[in-house]
Amino acid sequence: MLNFNVTYEIGYAIGKGKRVLLTKNRSIQEGSPSIREVGIFDTLGYKEYQNSLELSGFLTTAVPADPLSIPSKINIKSPVYLLEGMHKTDWATRIVSRIKKARYLFRSFDPNEQPRLSANDAINQVAQSHGIVVPLLSSATVGYEVHNMRGAFIAGLADGMSKALCILQHEDDPVPLDYRDFVRMSYHPDDINEYIASFAGEVAEAFQQDTSVITPNEDTFLQSIDLGSTSAENEMRTLESYYLKTDQFLKSLRGEANIVVGRKGSGKSAIFLQVRDRERNKKGNIVLDLKPDGYKLIKFKELILSFLEEGTFQHTIMAFWEYVLLLEICYKILEKDREQHKHDHTLYEPYRALADLYHAEGYETEGDFSERMSP
Structure with missing residues (x-):
């Protein structure tokens, strides 16, 4: 036992x-x-x-x-x-x-x-x-x-x-x-x-x-081969060195595909991570990286339904989602330019105005996206 x-x-x-x-x-x-x-x-x-x-x-x-x-x-x-x-x-x-x-x-x-x-x-x-x-x-x-x-x-x-x-x-x-x-x-x-x-x-x-690396001499050739993790999320920073650029990845990178659908292990996360990193490295780009937990989405839906009739739900849930995404975009901009706006006079006033708008409703700014979605 x-x-x-x-x-x-x-x-x-x-x-x-x-x-x-x-x-x-x-x-x-x-x-x-x-x-x-x-x-x-x-x-x-x-x-x-x-x-x-x-x-x-x-x-x-x-x-x-x-x-x-x-x-x-x-x-x-x-x-x-x-x-x-x-x-x-x-x-x-x-x-x-x-x-x-x-x-x-x-x-x-x-x-x-x-x-x-x-x-x-x-x-x-x-x-x-x-x-x-x-x-x-x-x-x-x-x-x-x-x-x-x-x-x-x-x-x-x-x-x-x-x-x-x-x-x-x-x-x-x-x-x-x-x-x-x-x-x-x-x-x-x-x-x-x-x-x-x-x-x-x-x-x-x-x-x-x-933390010096010592490679054991007794390792065989097969033992020395690193096939990576079974989950792309566990190797975000090393995936680029050996990632194979598939046709699906290139279509996503060019903007020809906006939704990636596939079975578990088919490479959806790898495509997202590689596209995200390439877009993030371009000057002037801000990438919003959101990964809400499934149960948070269900709770979000239930919360909206508790205040609405079924007939008005579809239109209102879209408006709420748009509002949440705009808040997250504001959060990302404020985080990215937190230091820069202090040294750039062209950014200072717009940054302060955006910060005032963002904090006006008392939106929770701690934690990650899943935690900020908590009711």
Whole structure:
């Protein structure tokens, strides 16, 4: 049966470069969560036994082998790794928003994009990070067992590799008492602000330390090949170096296509990221990069419907969306020219006038777009 403490300790041993032998008693009924649901261990591999004789035989005949290879190259462009949950709650949205507020690009594991976390992916992602953020869900949250078990493994890896680690617990349980001193308890989204600010300082400190890259000589040619991440969002800053310019990308870049539709993994995000970066680099361009969470859009629709009759909904929702987009354009302009307008007399008066209009309605300016959309 999977256990938070043991899962953490396995991750810690691997992070320390130790050889780990995993066993499972086949006579004991598997509880929840199962190995199949969590992943990790079925990709690490384990030996089943049913009595002490079989266990003893396995331990005495185990072939000595080198520990799992741990990459030494740090991803300095996206130095933070985040374990995301299935549901994008206000608490989860605040964590993402505060990481962005700290000006750190981050990579993440999102169970909505990847249903299972492999041990190899977890090890590689933690190894190339300066900082790791592991939110632990409360026992009242759907799917908390699977999420927290993944969190235990990632936290163990991070501690074993001496990475800056921020473990956040939503409310009081079910974090084990053994780890209570290492976990930051959160009862309100505002608690996240202080915790992530402290974590950001630890990541900055990690940047000051020696991060020289040492490539192991024993790596084979195939082991040295980097095929990239399965998610384009996790390699925003490195995608350009090996991106293949497809016909769909060129049509989007030329403005011949405005909507990109495709199945998961077909390259929609990669096209968007490459077009965005090229347009953003052109002088005078301002690119509005919005990624609202699905449940925020549903809440937005429900909020509008609560004030309107069904017959007037279609026209009014379009007007509301136009208003929100205009507000976001203002936000981006004010952010981009925050320093420039102080030194350019032609910008100063228009900038102040725009700032007054933007703040007149008390629109929330903190966080990212998803957080600003919260009712």
